[in-house]
Amino acid sequence: MLDICLLGTGGMMPLPYRWLTSMMARCRGSNLLIDCGEGTQVALKEKGWSPKPIDVICFTHYHADHISGLPGLLLTMGNAERMDPLTLVGPKGLERVVTALRTIAPELPFELKFKELTENREHMEFGPYVIDAYRVNHNVICYGYSISIPRTGRFDVERARAGAIPQKFWSRLQKGEEIEHEGRLLTPKMVLGPDRRGLKVTYCTDTRPVPVIAEYAAGADLFICEGMYGEKDKAAKAKEYKHMTFYEAASLARDAQPGQMWLTHYSPSLTRPEEYMDEVRSIFPRAKAARDGWTLELEFDED
Ligand SMILES: [Zn+2]
Numbered sequence: 111m112l113d114i115c116l117l118g119t120g121g122m123m124p125l126p127y128r129w130l131t132s133m134m135a136r137c138r139g140s141n142l143l144i145d146c147g148e149g150t151q152v153a154l155k156e157k158g159w160s161p162k163p164i165d166v167i168c169f170t171h172y173h174a175d176h177i178s179g180l181p182g183l184l185l186t187m188g189n190a191e192r193m194d195p196l197t198l199v200g201p202k203g204l205e206r207v208v209t210a211l212r213t214i215a216p217e218l219p220f221e222l223k224f225k226e227l228t229e230n231r232e233h234m235e236f237g238p239y240v241i242d243a244y245r246v247n248h249n250v251i252c253y254g255y256s257i258s259i260p261r262t263g264r265f266d267v268e269r270a271r272a273g274a275i276p277q278k279f280w281s282r283l284q285k286g287e288e289i290e291h292e293g294r295l296l297t298p299k300m301v302l303g304p305d306r307r308g309l310k311v312t313y314c315t316d317t318r319p320v321p322v323i324a325e326y327a328a329g330a331d332l333f334i335c336e337g338m339y340g341e342k343d344k345a346a347k348a349k350e351y352k353h354m355t356f357y358e359a360a361s362l363a364r365d366a367q368p369g370q371m372w373l374t375h376y377s378p379s380l381t382r383p384e385e386y387m388d389e390v391r392s393i394f395p396r397a398k399a400a401r402d403g404w405t406l407e408l409e410f411d412e413d
């Protein structure tokens with residue numbers, strides 16, 4: 111229903127054994143990518159996932175380790191004869207930054223659409239995805255994202271009858287159609303019960319630990335969070351460069367209580383993130399030190 115792949119887990123630079131942090135989601139034939147640093151398309155190729163169906167790319171911010179892979183990816187999508195428009199989402203300056211990068215990928219067979227984020231919180235929908243962007247605290251403007259797949263309520267025959275909805279429209283309304291009938295607008299809500307729990311993934315890098323992150327990670331099936339440093343003596347460095355330690359990330363997860371948390375965006379100097387996980391799990395037991403290419407297939411709850 112919603113497939114997630116954490117394509118890489120590195121921060122700052124790609125390494126021979128670790129690609130830069132980015133996440134791909136797949137749902138109902140439409141793909142969404144968050145961040146695209148140098149080598150992201152190689153990570154994608156390694157995974158065997160196609161870049162052609164990417165309909166939306168969300169950028170957290172414009173540091174090179176999060177966007178410099180874009181021109182190459184666009185060229186690859188063009189070579190795969192993608193024709194449908196591609197939507198790019200990111201902080202203010204998006205069109206200027208992408209236009210500059212486009213000087214080395216000038217001719218593409220598809221249109222680029224831009225959605226620049228200007229508010230502290232923004233809510234939007236693209237295909238199957240509901241996207242919530244929230245401003246975090248890095249040394250340049252940076253956003254975290256929650257990606258949700260909502261789930262409508264169950265068909266409610268009592269409600270349909272009480273609302274005097276003609277039976278011949280029930281199935282179309284249940285499928286999400288709106289119907290004009292004798293001057294009245296019939297909507298799916300008129301025949302459905304309350305919304306059921308959907309699916310949600312929250313992604314956040316690079317930032318200090320600010321409360322808004324826990325707010326958006328609450329109720330997430332998966333919370334992907336930066337953990338730049340595991341070493342205790344790097345706490346001051348994390349503050350200075352506006353990043354997080356593993357323990358700060360775990361504290362956010364403890365507040366939010368997601369289904370699980372994956373750490374990512376490791377400092378290149380951090381070669382064995384697992385070494386620090388006992389203490390991380392004493393703060394939030396469902397924390398994992400993610401590795402490149404980890405995937406999770408999320409399904410709606412059984413009825
Ligand atoms: Zn970064």
Ligand SMILES: [Zn+2]
Pocket residue numbers: 171173248316
């Ligand atoms: Zn950064």
